[in-house]
Amino acid sequence: MGPLSATPDSAALTRLVRVALGQAPADTVIRGARLVNVFNEQVEEPGAVALAGGRIASLGPELPGWQGPETQVFEARGLYLIPGLIDGHTHLDSIFQLGAYSSLALARGNTAAVSETAMIAGAWGLQGVRAVLAEARQTLMRVFFVTPSLVPPFPQWETSAGMSAGEIVGLLDDPACLGLGETYWPGVIDQDPRPQITFAAALARGKRIGGHAAGARGTRLMAYAASGVSDCHESTTAEEALERIRLGLMAQVREGIVRREMEAVVPALKDLPDSRLVSLVTDLCPLDELVAEGAMNVLAKKAVALGVNPARAVAWCSYNPAQYYGLRGLGAVAPGYIADLALVEDLTDFRAAMVFLEGRLVARDGAMLAEQPAFVYPPEARHTVQSRAVTLEDLRVPASGSEARVRAANAVNGTITREVEALAPVRDGSATPDPARDLLKMAHINRHAPGLEMGLGFATGWGLKAGALATTLIWDTCNIFGLGASDAELALALNRARELGGGWVVARGEQILAELPLPLAGAVSPEPVAEIQRRVEACETALRDLGCIQERPFLTAQTFCFTGLPFLRLTNKGLLDVRARRMVEVVL
Incomplete structure (x- = not known):
């Protein structure tokens, strides 16, 4: 529906006045409801509410003129009426x-x-x-x-x-x-x-x-x-x-x-x-x-x-x-207000017995009565990932010697990172992850342009012993972010997220263990929320089976590149020290 009902015209206002005076029948009468008054912050004794034209006309003792041949009557029987x-x-x-x-x-x-x-x-x-x-x-x-x-x-x-x-x-x-x-x-x-x-x-x-x-x-x-x-x-x-x-x-x-x-x-x-x-x-x-x-x-x-x-x-x-x-x-049960209302069983659990939208009953006992129209995104929404696939060569972090001292983003909690130093094994001139020491490689790809613009870095605090994750659901860029216990597994997860047109992916070896496709703009699933939640749980379970110690990896992965919070963040342009507001080198 539109965000707000149209302002009542003169005829609608006249009708509200007439209903309030008992001179015209209401569309709907709710009887025996205990009104929760948000103005004086009190709960009133049971009374009646008259609705007309999607708005509240009056409340209090029921007037004889409220009922007409087409008036709907709902018996609240002491339920609480809230906005x-x-x-x-x-x-x-x-x-x-x-x-x-x-x-x-x-x-x-x-x-x-x-x-x-x-x-x-x-x-x-x-x-x-x-x-x-x-x-x-x-x-x-x-x-x-x-x-x-x-x-x-x-x-x-x-x-x-x-x-x-x-x-x-x-x-x-x-x-x-x-x-x-x-x-x-x-x-x-x-x-x-x-x-x-x-x-x-x-x-x-x-x-x-x-x-x-x-x-x-x-x-x-x-x-x-x-x-x-x-x-x-x-x-x-x-x-x-x-x-x-x-x-x-x-x-x-x-x-x-x-x-x-x-x-x-x-x-x-x-x-x-x-x-x-x-x-x-x-x-x-x-x-x-x-x-x-x-x-x-x-x-x-x-x-x-x-x-x-x-x-x-x-x-x-x-x-x-x-x-x-x-x-x-909006927001109150009072004369002239839009009749968006809920009858709840009590004021401790707030379990809704009936829900009204502009005076129309749309839900009862937690189940919808009104049908929600389906909305189909335009076809181009499924083609927003423009970057090319990643190769192992793309994931190289040039370094010399047998070990390299690197900056790493440590996951302090679900949203905050801090900078730590770690030693990364060097193989064939490239710094590599070391899951035995909780050191993962991470990548952040600009998915909004052809080619490959990618920042690389290292992460700790995840606990993964094997495998990788990748996601396009990252604040606020919705690029492709991934981290992995090996370059090969990281590449697999990143490329699968790209193939899906966006989503959440967990991989191990050469196998995809779990995924949540987000094909609409790389950020939205067309599935019901219950199915989305089932897939999120499958992804998180797969990560925990791989050793992940993050309490909420679905959230932590979204925020790990977020430049609106401190301290060390990986962007598609490189490693960013948020507090100092400057890009920093990965290899020290």
Whole structure:
């Protein structure tokens, strides 16, 4: 559906008034529902709600005039009526199609989301973003988007499909675009002219500028906020969240696949006198959690478990993000608001018994009743990998002697690396991996151009004793990245990812052990989320069987080349010291 319903015309407004007065029948009446009020953060006694023309006309004691011959009546029998939940910061532009996500999330009471588009922009440029927007327009749940401010974030060090400033600014005029997506703070406070152009364009249109202020505090955070940035989902401590709120930034508390920070942050926020600048976000929910439980309903459940007043928890997941983004008519159960609603069994688990979208029942007991239209990507989406195949000769790292001292990126955790030194065996004049000492070779290929532009390096902290992995799902370039215990296995995995048109591959010897094809722009699978999750688990199991010690290798592989986080990263142009902002040599 479109991101927001059309503004009611005079006839629609007159009808809402007449229904509210009991002078005209409602389209739908929900009886016996306990309203969760996000304005006064209270739960009200059971009452009735009248819906007309996709909006809420009135609530409270039922009026005789609400029922007509065509009025639908739903008996809530004490269930709790909450506004549809809204994820104010997520990434729905890769891994799965929007329709696959919508079918799972909407059925659990998640009626809207605000998605980044940096991954699909890096994978397929403006064409990719437009494809996602086209699917969003026919997806049942409301999907808004923010456009990346820089594609790629650091073109001097990395290559992606790319978008010009003019293309980015053009997207800001789309009604479904709520602003610019997260922009890494170092470039902003260093006064890079590129974000200044897109920031000014967003502010001129009254749109939001998303933040990514990991590690920024004090004067640097002040300068970042002064640039026009108005939110941040990177608070890892209560102190960081409170500092952002003090500066007027929306503190988007994250709980998802990348990090889980609610336990560290929420206790300090739950009793704030005014929590309008607090919202909960997934930053992309884990696939297994999405399949089994849902999305924002899981976060509301956890907030209550952490001691948050249930009505306040609901506001953090609905009204606050709606107000922040200017989504007038969403996020509350009140007269005149759009009737995106969920009836939940209780305010501890938030299990949805019924879900309404613009007053229409679309899901019951966690299962969709309305059919999600299928969206087919254009044929050219399957031909975005342009680089040639890799040979063993391509993977040579020239070195002399019997051993070479090399820089290696050590996987500290799922997202952070640090520089370490290691000794690599030298064979035939090339530094090679040494899995016995946890030293793997890694490669990063620019897939967006013919030929072969590739950076090479070494990695530790993975534990692989044999085999290799390769993936095109890497932040934010969607190039081809791989690491392996031998050059031959690394080449096999890299070339298989290329043959698939994108995906995730695990290889050993001459055999492909597991794979997840991502043929749509090299970043998206057309399969249902449950099948994608099954393949991810197969890939991770294969890696663990090969000795991988990373807790979440699917995530770690995505972030291992990510230049938005410290410290040592491999790009298609070579090895980058992120803090020093310079390319460095592999062999010391």
